Amino acid sequence: MARQLVLGLALLITLAVFPLFSPWSTVILTVALCEGLAALGIMVLLRAGQVSFGHGLFFSFSAYAVAFMAAARLGHEALILIPVATAASGLLAALVGLFIVRYRAIFFGMLNLAISMVFFSLLEKLFPITGGADGKRVPRPTLAGMEFGREQFELWIFYITLGLCLAAALFVARYLTSPGGKALEAIKSNETRLEYLGVSPRKVLFGAYLLSGLLAGLGGAVIALVSGHVTPELAYWVRSGEFVFIAILGGIGGVAGPFLGALMFQIIRGYAAVYAPETWHAVLGVMLLVIIFFAPAGLYGIATGSRRKEGGR
Amino acid sequence: MSVILEASDLNLRFGGVQAANGASLKVSANERIAIIGPNGAGKTTFINLCTGYLKPQSGRVVFAGQDITALSPRAITRLGIGRSFQIPQLFLDNTVIDNLLLALSAREGSWSPFLVMERHPKAGEMWELLEMVGLKAIGGRIVRELPEGMRKLVDIAVALALEPKLIFMDEPTSGVSSTEKFEVMDTLTRALDARATTAIFVEHDMDVVARYASRVAVWSGGRIALEGSPEEILNHPEVREAVIGVGV
Numbered sequence: 001m002a003r004q005l006v007l008g009l010a011l012l013i014t015l016a017v018f019p020l021f022s023p024w025s026t027v028i029l030t031v032a033l034c035e036g037l038a039a040l041g042i043m044v045l046l047r048a049g050q051v052s053f054g055h056g057l058f059f060s061f062s063a064y065a066v067a068f069m070a071a072a073r074l075g076h077e078a079l080i081l082i083p084v085a086t087a088a089s090g091l092l093a094a095l096v097g098l099f100i101v102r103y104r105a106i107f108f109g110m111l112n113l114a115i116s117m118v119f120f121s122l123l124e125k126l127f128p129i130t131g132g133a134d135g136k137r138v139p140r141p142t143l144a145g146m147e148f149g150r151e152q153f154e155l156w157i158f159y160i161t162l163g164l165c166l167a168a169a170l171f172v173a174r175y176l177t178s179p180g181g182k183a184l185e186a187i188k189s190n191e192t193r194l195e196y197l198g199v200s201p202r203k204v205l206f207g208a209y210l211l212s213g214l215l216a217g218l219g220g221a222v223i224a225l226v227s228g229h230v231t232p233e234l235a236y237w238v239r240s241g242e243f244v245f246i247a248i249l250g251g252i253g254g255v256a257g258p259f260l261g262a263l264m265f266q267i268i269r270g271y272a273a274v275y276a277p278e279t280w281h282a283v284l285g286v287m288l289l290v291i292i293f294f295a296p297a298g299l300y301g302i303a304t305g306s307r308r309k310e311g312g313r
Numbered sequence: 314m315s316v317i318l319e320a321s322d323l324n325l326r327f328g329g330v331q332a333a334n335g336a337s338l339k340v341s342a343n344e345r346i347a348i349i350g351p352n353g354a355g356k357t358t359f360i361n362l363c364t365g366y367l368k369p370q371s372g373r374v375v376f377a378g379q380d381i382t383a384l385s386p387r388a389i390t391r392l393g394i395g396r397s398f399q400i401p402q403l404f405l406d407n408t409v410i411d412n413l414l415l416a417l418s419a420r421e422g423s424w425s426p427f428l429v430m431e432r433h434p435k436a437g438e439m440w441e442l443l444e445m446v447g448l449k450a451i452g453g454r455i456v457r458e459l460p461e462g463m464r465k466l467v468d469i470a471v472a473l474a475l476e477p478k479l480i481f482m483d484e485p486t487s488g489v490s491s492t493e494k495f496e497v498m499d500t501l502t503r504a505l506d507a508r509a510t511t512a513i514f515v516e517h518d519m520d521v522v523a524r525y526a527s528r529v530a531v532w533s534g535g536r537i538a539l540e541g542s543p544e545e546i547l548n549h550p551e552v553r554e555a556v557i558g559v560g561v
Contacts, residue, residue, distance in 0.1 A: 179418035
């Protein structure tokens, strides 16, 4: 527990001071945090033994929600756009979750993928509304009522995102150690006993799915603001796959895992794209193979010395 | 005594096997009914039919005046029927404590994400229950590391944590050494008495049946072939022949 706390604090402090010395890293770190949020959502579902290959749906849905609201001047304030877009993705997660929690394993994963690809197609084909493959521009909104220049805006959004990630991570950590979190793990270990405790596994999974969709949506809302542009690529299966990749790379034993994974993912992508532009996907693949074979608990497991995939006491 | 459970004419066929063949049983409150019979007689099928795991093709099960035949295991559990399993159904990677606290949370409906297991409001009751079934010393152990006999007890303790009015126990002493069987059953009987819980248990050890059952139902071919007090049943010529035949 002490090692986990030290790891979390070290990660938080490093992230907080890094952009002050390296302003170029602000956007990269914000993107990593956004992807970390979506991967945290994947981690919640992995605790129940379920994997979603379609969380790009919630990520892109809230990103487009931000773009539409900003364009329509419904919300020209970042502190309104983020929660409203996140809530919209939560609503979508609730709708999808109503029937998707009936499925398990490969069917759960592939249904998520199918729905996200339907949304991807809609974004591409409905050109007059969505801007098709070109996407939509997101005008820079005000922040707490104030107009900022690009660099100042990016720095403030970074710190807001860092705060949101901390709050989300603390909440998820609490949830996973609560009876509800244990019931979620029980879906993986023994659904029969859960039924014979009088508990509905579907309701438990629905709650987790909703939380997972909200986390991905939060990441998507922020990424729309920081990149200033949204495209259908946010809903594409490759993006959803990256979230799963990040969760496994970082490890699901603790809430710091997905953020560690997201940071490592950005570092590998950044350097590999420069030094091995033709083979950077192969570099990512090799990295994942190394993790699966030699450190199944991910970077989190390496950092905390935990060998179990789910951490534990 | 009031009838708590009435199973009437339950039928279920799996392909060519008639697993329940007009099975009927009436259970009064506070009874301890032992179900005995050879393997494949339909004992576990009967439990599965009464607890919603399987649905009969015909017949009905009434519990405390309510028809539960078509209800889900979850709904039946909430009405007050608990069960333990032939192969214990537990959360193997969690501690005994966590298994019981999850059961207590399920009973109380306490699912707040801010409720930490280590500071669970029902922790006191959990320790009492562990003491009652003689498991206090192993509370912190991971279930996967426990021997089969102990897992059986944990499985029963989890079911008891729900405060059922009626509990089905499928072979509670299998996996327990012959020297410890009576100790385990004494402990269980005390726990059942303390909570005024009616119990139906499948058992192969006739000494256990003779000592702890108030009534015995002999299962054969998916239905009750004989029913009576332990003395009547265990001295019945057919039962003696069957029992001696399997070398018990």
